[in-house]
Amino acid sequence: MQLFLWRKYLPWLQRNSAAKGTPHDYFSVFFKDSDNNRYILKDVQGLDNGQDGKLSLSSLYQSSDVDKKFVHVTDMETEIVHYKKNHTLRYKSIFQFVIDHTLKIITLKTQIARLKGRLVSGAKSDTETISRDRFNLLRLLVASYVNQRPSRASSGFSRDEMIALLYGTLWYKHIKNEAFRRKITLLLESLVISGDLTESQGNYYVQGQAITTLVEYEKEDRRVSQQQKMHKNIVRFMFVITVATLLIILVLLAMAGIVDLQVIWQKILQIKPVRFLLKFI
Structure with a gap:
């Protein structure tokens, strides 16, 4: 069943990837094998030929491409990320993606949650909103560190990686890209001052103080x-x-x-x- 769904939707995901250059609506597919190697989908070939199909994957650890047989896609941990205008949707399996692609259940749930958050934030003071943003960023960092996704290549987080995690890998093409950069920079510096993070060579690392x-x-x-x-x-x-x-x-x-x-x-x-x-x- 998984192979059938992958064969059907992988070409569509590839056509709607970051390669099309649309910063507000595109997909990325990540894989992690049993050796903890992490890849992002680059191209698909020959899926119409059954088991002879091939996946072209780019390594997240080094600048190299790897080819894997299509039938091995079920042997790897997968993550499908949908980058939208100001947020992302993440699917831990092809089943989740297909269900949401068909019924829009996760999309609707996310939109309702964002609307609720916007209404609540509008009723709060700026201080409360900044405090909640700081808390949400730290919680996201801790969760990403503990449950390292296939799209994560290391335990450290650069500023641009954090912006990409929140706003998509094409955030720099967004009209508010400078606002994204300044806000995340201030929040990260604040977390370093409080001891929740440490900074080394431009990367930020989660510390035990973050849990407290x-x-x-x-x-x-x-x-x-x-x-x-x-x-x-x-x-x-x-x-x-x-x-x-x-x-x-x-x-x-x-x-x-x-x-x-x-x-x-x-x-x-x-x-x-x-x-x-x-x-x-």
């Missing part, structure tokens, strides 16, 4: 979330108390003969939105 920072941030984030939840519950409780108090006052005034509840109710019903709502119900 992530744990502390998550604890603080949970505390803030609990406080916000408690505040919302207090506001709701006060609203209920206020409404209940007004109703009690109206009932007492009606019992004293000061107000006529029936007249008040008729006036309320004359309000068009209320009449519409009652008819709708």
Whole structure:
């Protein structure tokens, strides 16, 4: 089944790779073999000839190309990356890619998450947004270090590699490329100052302090979330108390003969939105 899907979609992935020069919509296919050698797909040949097909792969460790038989594609760990305008979609298998390519489930889920994040960020202050960006970058670095993908060639991260990880390998063609560079540079320098990363010859390496920072941030984030939840519950409780108090006052005034509840109710019903709502119900 995997060979069938690879044979069907590999040519399409190659046609829509970075070679077409579109920075906002292209794919890259990475492979990792049992010897931990990592490659990126360069070309496919002869897939119509069954098992005689061949993959041309470029090594991520050195400037050389390697040819592998198509039938060996299932023996390697794979990663398909879809670089879009300001984010990436990653598929750990050909099955994930085919499902999303057909049904757009992962794409829709990602768009909803990005929209939610944009709305939440819009409601927060600039300080909170920068703090969250810093945390998200560090968490991404730790996750990439622990679960080194086939697209990663070393344990160190250069600034441009981090920008490519977040915005795609053709980020330098994007209209906001300078903004990407400045933002990531400042965040990386901040993480070096705090001891979460170390810098050596232009590469950044994750340190043990990063775990402590992530744990502390998550604890603080949970505390803030609990406080916000408690505040919302207090506001709701006060609203209920206020409404209940007004109703009690109206009932007492009606019992004293000061107000006529029936007249008040008729006036309320004359309000068009209320009449519409009652008819709708």
